[in-house]
Amino acid sequence: LQDVLIRAVELTSPRLDEKNMEFKVDIARDVTVMGDANRLIQIFTNLITNSITYSPEDKTITLRIKQNEDYGIVEVEDQGMGIEKNEIARIFERFYRVDKARSRNSGGTGLGLAIVKHLVEAHHGKIQVDSEVGKGTCMKVMIPLKKK
Numbered sequence: 001l002q003d004v005l006i007r008a009v010e011l012t013s014p015r016l017d018e019k020n021m022e023f024k025v026d027i028a029r030d031v032t033v034m035g036d037a038n039r040l041i042q043i044f045t046n047l048i049t050n051s052i053t054y055s056p057e058d059k060t061i062t063l064r065i066k067q068n069e070d071y072g073i074v075e076v077e078d079q080g081m082g083i084e085k086n087e088i089a090r091i092f093e094r095f096y097r098v099d100k101a102r103s104r105n106s107g108g109t110g111l112g113l114a115i116v117k118h119l120v121e122a123h124h125g126k127i128q129v130d131s132e133v134g135k136g137t138c139m140k141v142m143i144p145l146k147k148k
């Protein structure tokens with residue numbers, strides 16, 4: 001997962017710089033998962049792009065690699081606007097955008113997370129959202145480990 005995250009960081013850093021934001025990375029531990037590198041890169045590029053889009057300037061995005069018995073885990077955590085509890089279930093629907101996102105006219109289509117969910121499920125993985133309005137959001141992606 002290290003290579004994948006490094007690539008996702010490279011692809012998103014121009015937008016990060018524009019907003020004077022920074023990455024904090026805790027990816028020293030590497031884990032090998034079962035998956036297609038390009039699709040995994042697409043998952044994390046999407047999540048990081050959301051964290052940039054839905055955060056104010058000067059904030060930090062933290063990336064972590066973890067693992068448990070069955071999964072390699074990546075957390076993408078931001079200090080952005082957060083998502084209301086009652087919206088969390090809907091953000092993975094196609095074309096769904098929280099009102100604030102629509103009204104700020106950030107130009108998205110609402111497909112990003114639907115694609116992420118599809119790609120995670122194609123890998124037999126899981127995605128969890130932990131978010132608090134006004135504080136930030138943590139997206140946790142779990143992809144099955146490659147067995148030795």
Ligand code: ATP
Binds near residue numbers: 050
């Ligand atoms: P795009 O298709 O360009 O990705 P989008 O970003 O609006 O458009 P999604 O990525 O599917 O669409 O996200 C759906 C909605 O979930 C967003 O419009 C936004 O309201 C909310 N959202 C997603 N990620 C975050 C986040 N990190 N912080 C706050 N809100 C978020």
Ligand code: MG
Binds near residue numbers: 046049112113
């Ligand atoms: Mg998006």
